[in-house]
Amino acid sequence: MATPAVVLVLPCAPLAKPYSYTWPFARPAIAGQYVQIPLGNRIVLGVVWDTVGAPPAKGALKDVLRVFDELPPLPATLRTFLTWMADYTISPLGAVLKLSLSVPTAFDDPPKRGKTLSFPWPEGRSSPTTLSPTQQDAATVLTSSLGQFSPLVLDGVTGAGKTEVYSEAIAACLAQGQQAVVLLPEIALSAGMLERFRQRFGEGVTLWHSGLTPATRRETWKAIARGDVPLVIGARSALFLPYQSLGLVVVDEEHDSSYKQEDGVHYHARDMAVVRAREADCPVILVSATPALETITNIKHGRYTAVHLPDRHGSAVLPAVTLVDMRREVLPSGEWLSPTARQAITATLARDQQVLLFLNRRGYAPLTLCRSCGHRFECPNCSAWLVQHKQKKRLQCHHCGYHAPPPAQCPACKGEDTLTPCGPGVERIAEEAALAFPSAQLAVLSSDTMESPQDAAQLIEQVQQKQLSILVGTQVMAKGHHFPALTLVVVLDADVGLSGGDIRAAERTWQLLHQVAGRSGRGEWKGQVLLQTYIPDHPVMQTLAHHDRNGFLKTQLAERQATGFPPFGRLAALIIAAPDARRAEQTTQALARAMPLAKGLEVLGPAPAPLAYLKGQHRWRFLLKARKDFPIQRAIRDWLGAIKPESGVKIQVDIDPYSFL
DNA sequence: AGCACGCCGACT
């Protein structure tokens, strides 16, 4: 009588490693099989990580309870990817597995009734639009890379037809019977993008994001795992789906910082996408008009292959970018539209064309204070000001969700009617524009007015139907949309974002302003962009005005190289957070005493984190800056192993931090 | 992440 086999199962719980279980079934275990196992005193989902396990040092083995055989096993290429990622991000392997098994009800039985989703594979693969010769050349490079790992960068200005070009590669991938995934930043606003893919590839195109209903989510997940879904358009979480036969990964707007996941497992979806593709042995296409410095450097070093699309497609040409020197403009306090901008708006409206006033600040005013005693309204849970929202009639924290109605009297001096808004938000700009251009139809487009995809779609529709002439928008307006009649973009405060010690501030500002500038003049008329700035001589402003991307990249790369920051060095952050200020500080001090000393590594801090109090947590931060070849993960693991955090203190590790908050 | 175990404050 043979003894029952012992297998290693990774539970879907934040555990560092798989556990051993006995395999009580006659048929042998297969790596990747989904199983049900007892863990503690509950029953959880797990994945067979290895068909050969070993008894633990103490305690008895438990039996695997059930095998879910109706789906093919979690592919080996995904398992190796998850293992790599746990190691890279210093996260428990089981927590990373959870990203893939994001559908807790997938294996519930009896299987719920409801519509069965069907995802037809598209037939034929001809392009609905005719590609230009340069587009065709680019498409050929992408298409001929299918079948093995190759990191490609599709680099082309806004309007050059990048989507059409990479769609050719998707079509070829699907024609070979393999699945493709397209990652987009902020999927909720990408209904238009989905429509374009549906037109070409039919009903086999599926959205994947956090807003799906549980039933749709479950059925979609299962269909993907079976290999039945040809094309997934999704947010960064779509990278972890258990594609049965992944043949292509596309990361659109690869420079976008919303690809950086900042809670739970910290990761950058663009970088993870490259590794995912490497493990799946398929191409990954990074798409952008303004590739990240990291990406540019990877091209320079031959790690990535660039595919250029130099022209704007059709008649559209690049907009003229003019710097408005705000030091020379005369405007009364409480107003932000310069006389130069007002003139341009008047002229544009007279031509029956549309205007975008861009300000990356939600609400009415970023700060409210008492005019008699100077009291500032601050969030009780964060070291941040409360933002005044007139539409919603409240003061709101943009970090934790706290909000309160504006009080009738100042809580400090009890003065009546003394609250004064300070500084502009989009609502306030809309107010100013409505006064200045009373006959214009005007709307605010921000995450507050576009909360649901339906709201967003409705507003976008109104813009396209030309029912609106002045749009006042935050960065949600910078992305993707195609408004042929929009010919003037005014950036109210082009300098915002350049202050603060963020090493990527200039890069992000350049990318954002370039992207928002690209909203202008996408139709038959030439576009115009006005950048209101107090620092017109700044390299960011100068290179934007001259469409000099290479000049900008040169200044930035030189600066990063001189300082040893990424992409020329590695960065990691340790955030120490606790509700109790004293305990947070004590743990920080313990870490400081155990600080690693090594050649090629520099530890900066500890210092209070940029938001020293956030969501009720007192926060400290260390920054680790290392040479490119330095094993930063090992140093951090050793460091954390050397101390014991005070009770209630959490230490978060962020490899390759982006936001410095 | 759950969930139980454990050690200190107000109750019938």
Next chain:
DNA sequence: GTCGGCGTGCTC
């Protein structure tokens, strides 16, 4: 004398 608060630690 118990009920229950949630800090701490484990899960093959």
